[in-house]
Amino acid sequence: MIKEYYQPLKLAEALTFLSVFPGPVHILAGGTDLLVNMRKGQIKPEGIVDLSKIEELKTISQEGDNLSIGALVTFSELAAHPLVQELISVLACGAKAVGSPQIRNRGTVGGNIANASPAADLVPVLVALDGVAVIAKQNGLRKVPVAELIVGPYKTSLEPGEIIIRIEVNVPPKGTGMAYKKVGRRNALAISRLNGVCLLKLEDEIIKDVSLIIGSATPTPHRFTDVEEYLVGKNISQELLEEAGVMAREHVLAVTGKRPSSNYKLPVVERLTVRLLQVAWKGDKAYA
Amino acid sequence: MPELKICFNLNGREVTVMAPPDMTLLELLREKLDLTGTKKGCEIGECGACTVIINKKAVNSCMVLVPQVEGTEVITVEGLSQNGELDSLQQSFIKNHAIQCGFCTPGMLMSAKALLMNNPNPTKEEIKEAISGNLCRCTGYIQIIKAIASASK
Known part of the structure; x- marks a missing residue:
């Protein structure tokens, strides 16, 4: 049962409310997760602070x-x-x-x-x-x-x-290649089975900097620093990207252990990694 | 907690309602305002049957709490027709046989209307994208896409 619904116009008011309200308070922003959880009965807030009218946060x-x-x-x-x-x-x-x-x-x-x-x-x-x-x-x-x-x-x-x-x-330096992919059952309204992002900075075909994440594959999103460190300083080539794919697969396996979904997910982790690196390298046309 | 007083613009008219703060806009429309054109489907933001337009954007009314519409402009399917005349988009849905059981239709219309409000000449891809959050389980999407395209011309 909601005892208090507070809709401040200023951040300071929201913070003050949070500091004095005694019961469990939930913060409402867009509501696309909170309302689902409230409807399922998983969350029963006593207080709601609705941030949606605070212009300074937009x-x-x-x-x-x-x-x-x-x-x-x-x-x-x-x-x-x-x-x-x-x-x-x-x-x-x-x-x-x-x-x-x-x-x-x-x-x-x-x-x-x-x-x-x-x-x-x-x-x-x-x-x-x-x-x-x-x-x-x-x-x-x-x-x-x-x-x-x-x-x-x-x-x-x-x-x-x-x-x-x-x-x-x-803001990545100019000339940084970027790629994002999502793997789900369909394009719209699918929960990511996997997703991934790659930022790649080359200088004369040498990898200067790379940031790589395969998301939805591990409990928390994190940069695959082992793969990144392996890549930095090397000459980019298809073979190198294939190696990175295998490493990413091993990275996920090491974090999650073998799971029922591993047989399905791990091969996709590998190919997704290669694909992300390729698109970041050569642009979308790499897979057009 | 007592009901809150909420003021907003609904289909071109200023309205003031009293509602509990955990009531969704969908419930308000259907249960308190008798605007049952907006359909109640999944109630978790996946089917799009409850789509309405808030400040020119398509949203799922099941994902909005009533206090959040304070001061906004809301359009429901009932707000499409003007002076008893169906909106050109509605006429196009009829002409192109874009309706079968009709349950998804209000949501489809509102997603399409929001698209045309912001982009009067959308491409086919943009139309598909705009209705990607609306499920239809009988007509199929081809007639719906055709109806939206021909209304935009």
Whole structure:
């Protein structure tokens, strides 16, 4: 039974409410996860703080080498934003992979992180970009890498009274190749069976920098640093990418152990890795 | 908790309603306002039958709590016709046989309407994308896509 529904217009008001309300409070942003869980009876909030009217959390801006994305920015807004399309197109790809148009019009970037689903579509992109969540509570701010904020399936290290207010991601250097793919039962409304993101910076065919994540394959999204370290400094070639595919497969197996789905998932992890690297290398035409 | 007073624009008219804060927009429309054109399907945001337009965007009304519509403009399928005349999109659905059982139709119409409000001349791919969150289990999508395309011309 809801005892209190609070709809502040300012972040400060939301933080004050959270600091004084005694019962379990749920934060409502886009509602696309919370309302499903409430309907299933899995969540019975006593208090709801509805952030949807707080305009200061809905902006996207460039600050030096960073792009700052308000936590209440919806997936549709993120995908359509000129700065995103120009600077980090892979963010738009991740945002477009979410649910359906209706879900993308409601669901938010901050919510995707706070819900911490292992199958989140956008979170792997944020992690690949070394995204940092800026978290507010009544007496200050803290910054935590998105990869550390998510500590397990549907678990974050957010404490009561805290709200994710924005995410800061690095703008990749010019000429960075980017790729995002989602593997699901169909294009729309599918929960990711697997997804993946790759950022690749080459200099004269030598791999200078690479960020690789296969998402929905492990309990929490994280960069596959073993694969990345193997690739950096090497001459790019199809053979090298095939090796990376095998390594990614072994990485997932090492994290999750053998599971009933492994026979199906692991070969796809391998091919998805190769494909992501190829698209980041040669563009979409690599698989046209 | 007592009911909250919510003011918003519904199909071109300002309305004020009293509703419990955990009521969804879908429930409000169907149970309190007798606007049963908006259909109740899965109630978890997967079927699109409850699609309405809020501030020119298609959304699942089952995924919106009533207090969230405060100050917004909401259009339901009942708001499409003007002065007793069906909207050109509705006429196109009839002309192109884009209706069979009719259950998905209001949601399809609202997703299509939101598309045309923002993009009057969509490509076939854009039409498919716009209705990708709406399930139809009988007509098939081809007539629906055709109906939307011909309404946009």
